[in-house]
Amino acid sequence: MRDKSVVVSLVRAGAHASTEQPSSVPVLAGLVEMAVTSENALMAEREGELIERTQQPITVRSLAHDLGALGVKPATTLLVHSSLSSLGWVCGGPAAVILALEHVVGPAGTLVMPTHSSDLSDPARWTSPPVPESWWATIRAEMPPFDPDLTPCRRVGVIAECFRKQQTVRRSWHPQVSFAAWGLRAEEVTRDHSLARFGERSPLAKVYDADGWVLLLGVTHASNTSLHLAEYRAAWPGKRTVRPSAPMMVDGNKRWIDWDDIEIDDHDFATIGDRFAHQSGLQREGLVGQATAMLLPQRPLVDFAVTWMAEHRKAPTSDT
Secondary structure, eight states: OOOTHHHHHHHHHHHHHHHHOTTOHHHHHHHHHHHHHHHHHHHHHHHHHHHHTOSSOBOHHHHHHHHHHHTOOTTOEEEEEEOSGGGOSBTTHHHHHHHHHHHHHOTTSEEEEEOOOTTSSOGGGOOSSOOOGGGHHHHHHHOOOOOTTTOOOOSSOHHHHHHHTSTTOEEOOOTTTOEEEEETTHHHHHTTOOSSTTSTTSHHHHHHHTTOEEEEESOOGGGOTHHHHHHHHOOOTTOOEEOOEEEEEETTEEEEEEOOEEOOOOTTHHHHHHHHHHHHOOOEEEEETTEEEEEEEHHHHHHHHHHHHHHHOOOOSSOO
């Protein structure tokens, strides 16, 4: 497989040419074209790998069948975390997955997905990756404010990014950890999302109140945001508070807003999920497409996690 660094090198070479050779516009255009061609080749190669490991095309019909066999029922409130590539080659890509999910839960159900935008935050706190300190002031001044119609998702997968753009989908008004919802309870789930990210006025708490379910589609409990709700409800030694900030529109003007919140930590989520599955027997597992899928009721999971965190999380030995 071609190394993606080739693309970066070509773009950097183009930037170098543009600064040292003002008359070399054709050279720069050629370098940019080469970079785009290389990136397209990488995408084609990855799709080719998906095709090679997929026996039959994954379709809306086959996905809906697999979801039903797993136990997803009509009229369910379903919170989905997903990885498109884990499914195999899907005819129609993320749109097909969304249509299958909506078909199975039906108009009396509600489909919910995380549509987070963690980059709308103080660059001084960025670690994956960090940016030079000399950039911080520029980023704070120029970062566009949160817009539920425009702001893209970050690190939640292409299915969620596609889902949020659907006309009948509602998105909660949180600059960093919004959720999107479709169906009967969409307005209720996304309404009045407080700045306390995953607390009692979050979509996660609304899913809990609706006795909803969690579907992990090709991902593990490490991605299970419902466990953040447990963090807000649990007490353990050394539980910390933080003060996040984000750019938002206030009275027609962009402002950086900060708020008091708890420090969230997902380091033990995979362990908690595994223990819940083993001890409760409530988690269902099966294949959806070629992905390992897990389906479980959210309320017992959160209640279990609250107790587990209180018993197992310890105060840090020192600040790092």
